Amino acid sequence: MQETLKRHITEIIPLTEDEFAFVAAHFSVQNFKKREYLIRQGKNVPYTYFVVSGLLKLIYNDESGKEHILSFAMEDWWETDFLAFYSGTKATMSLQCLEDTCVLCISLEDYEKLCSGLPKMEHFFLKKATSGHIASQQRIFSLLSSNARDRYNQLLKRYPSLFQRVPKTLIASYLGVSRETLSRLSS
Amino acid sequence: MQETLKRHITEIIPLTEDEFAFVAAHFSVQNFKKREYLIRQGKNVPYTYFVVSGLLKLIYNDESGKEHILSFAMEDWWETDFLAFYSGTKATMSLQCLEDTCVLCISLEDYEKLCSGLPKMEHFFLKKATSGHIASQQRIFSLLSSNARDRYNQLLKRYPSLFQRVPKTLIASYLGVSRETLSRLSS
Numbered sequence: 001m002q003e004t005l006k007r008h009i010t011e012i013i014p015l016t017e018d019e020f021a022f023v024a025a026h027f028s029v030q031n032f033k034k035r036e037y038l039i040r041q042g043k044n045v046p047y048t049y050f051v052v053s054g055l056l057k058l059i060y061n062d063e064s065g066k067e068h069i070l071s072f073a074m075e076d077w078w079e080t081d082f083l084a085f086y087s088g089t090k091a092t093m094s095l096q097c098l099e100d101t102c103v104l105c106i107s108l109e110d111y112e113k114l115c116s117g118l119p120k121m122e123h124f125f126l127k128k129a130t131s132g133h134i135a136s137q138q139r140i141f142s143l144l145s146s147n148a149r150d151r152y153n154q155l156l157k158r159y160p161s162l163f164q165r166v167p168k169t170l171i172a173s174y175l176g177v178s179r180e181t182l183s184r185l186s187s
Numbered sequence: 188m189q190e191t192l193k194r195h196i197t198e199i200i201p202l203t204e205d206e207f208a209f210v211a212a213h214f215s216v217q218n219f220k221k222r223e224y225l226i227r228q229g230k231n232v233p234y235t236y237f238v239v240s241g242l243l244k245l246i247y248n249d250e251s252g253k254e255h256i257l258s259f260a261m262e263d264w265w266e267t268d269f270l271a272f273y274s275g276t277k278a279t280m281s282l283q284c285l286e287d288t289c290v291l292c293i294s295l296e297d298y299e300k301l302c303s304g305l306p307k308m309e310h311f312f313l314k315k316a317t318s319g320h321i322a323s324q325q326r327i328f329s330l331l332s333s334n335a336r337d338r339y340n341q342l343l344k345r346y347p348s349l350f351q352r353v354p355k356t357l358i359a360s361y362l363g364v365s366r367e368t369l370s371r372l373s374s
Contacts (some may be wrong), residue, residue, distance in 0.1 A: 009274070060331055068331035070324065082321045092328060114309070122309045131317035134269045136323030137257065141279060143330045144247055144255035 001030060001052040005104055008076050012124045015112035022118055032097045045084040047105035051077050053186070055165055061092045069174040071139060072098075072162060078128055098111025098166060133143040148177045152185040188216060188240040192291055195237070195263050199311050209305055212238040213297040219284045234292035238264050241288025242352055247280045254362040258326060259285075260347060265315055285353060301350035334365045339372040 002024050009015060009023065027050070030036060041043055041061060049056075056073040060083075070093060073079035081091045085108060106114070115122050138158075142151045152175060156163060163171065163186075172182040189211050196210065198204060215236070219225060226232055228248060236243075243260040245268075260266035272295060285319045291322060293301070302309050325345075329338045339362060343350060350358065350373075359369040 001297065001374040025264050037269055062332060063334065070331065082324050086272050086321065090271070094341065117308060117312075119310070122279055122313050123306070123333070126302075126309050126313045130273065131224060133323055134273065135314055136320055137269050140257050140323060141247060143327065144257065145249060147250065159315060175306060 001102055001104065004052045005050060005078075009121075009124055012127050015109065019118060022122065023114060025104050026114045027104040028106055032103070032148045033096050035112055036094050037094055037096050038103065039081055039084075039091050039093070041091050043091055044088075045081045045091050046107055048078055048080040048082075048085055048108075048111065049073075049095070049105055050102040051075055051079065052102040052104060054103075056095055057098055058095050058172070062083060065170045069170060071135070072159070072166065073172070074161070074165070077156065078132065082132075085124075093095050098170070099144040119172050143176065148175060148181055149185055151175050151177075159176075188289055189290065191239045191262075192237060196308075196311055199314050200307050206305060209278070210301060210308065211300045214291040214293050217290050217292055219288045219290070221287050224281055224283050225288075225290065226280070227269055227273075228281045229277050232268045232274075232278050233267055233274055233294055235267040235269075236260075236282070236290040236292055236297065238262055238266065239289040239291060241290075242285040243282055243288060244357065245280055245282050254269050254360065256357060258322070259346070259353065259361070261282060261346075261348070265319065269319075286359070300309050309344055330363065335362060335368055336372055337361050338364075340371070 004022050005024065005027065006015070008018075017025065030038075032054075038049060051073055053075060055150065056079060057069040058073065058079060060068045060070060062068065071079070073095075079095060081093045081095070083089065084091045115125065138154070142154055145151055155171070155175065168182055169179055172179045175182065177185070190209065190212065193202070193207050196207075202210065217239075225236060225243065238260055240262060243266060245257040245260065247255045247257060249255065258266070260282075265297060266282060270276065270278045270281070271278045302312065325341070329341055332338055340364065342358070353371055356366055361365045362369065364372070
């Protein structure tokens, strides 16, 4: 799984063997079973997660217990409750496995050590943070858009494999449409 | 207005006079009147904007012409249609002045030159992209949350000055509540 991280980073910046060994030393491996939680609402958020394999959902349970899906995260995606991670506050959202999942975790302290010890990693993380910001802005756009077909087509175009891997009820929940509307859109 | 940018950047990274002169050379000043557009849906997005003074709204007009507010942007905020700016595609949203506004603009080419010519600017932009990503994730959270009082209190806590500067109808639109509900929340 270190190889997955190496490929992922070297798509953006070149790394020598020694540099990659330095990078890898800041991450630890964790494995989770389907339905296990990486982050729980109300708890601390010690890590940002890089998904090596598997699939996660970032969710928010409201007071009535209803689940809202902020985003999915699969291979090569970085995910956490970013506010809680960076500010040290409690999680306002949960991160849960939809499949057995293997992640590489990095703590805030290790993230800062990594960036100061190897400044070109800031170029890499800048690209990733920018992609994350774009994805979030597009998600806001999609939530505000009243056209369910546009939202469906946008998701299908960006993440075609989601439709094979995620139960239809969750896709419907993510899109904010009923299971019946989703069937109509996908037919 | 260069001083505003200098203060804003040096809150995060130190800059010599020469370094700041190099930074400043990558930006141009633009002034807009209230109601003018910086970005229009369907058009190119040549710049990311740093707000020196004034107030903007990032909006999306759906097929029926209804306006949806993605975010507000005021002093010290960086705003654009990030997907269109980075990928060179047409804007899917518009950026419009709510007050007379002065911005510093940077093109993608100048942004890349600035980062490669002065790599510590990547540390600065990483902090900003992270803040933007956090703000977007919080906005998604807020859009999914069914509790209007929580959304209202979150906005009031994060951006207290918005309530003095933005018409109540726009605050209501941003929060996805009626003008009457907003009056009840703010009383």
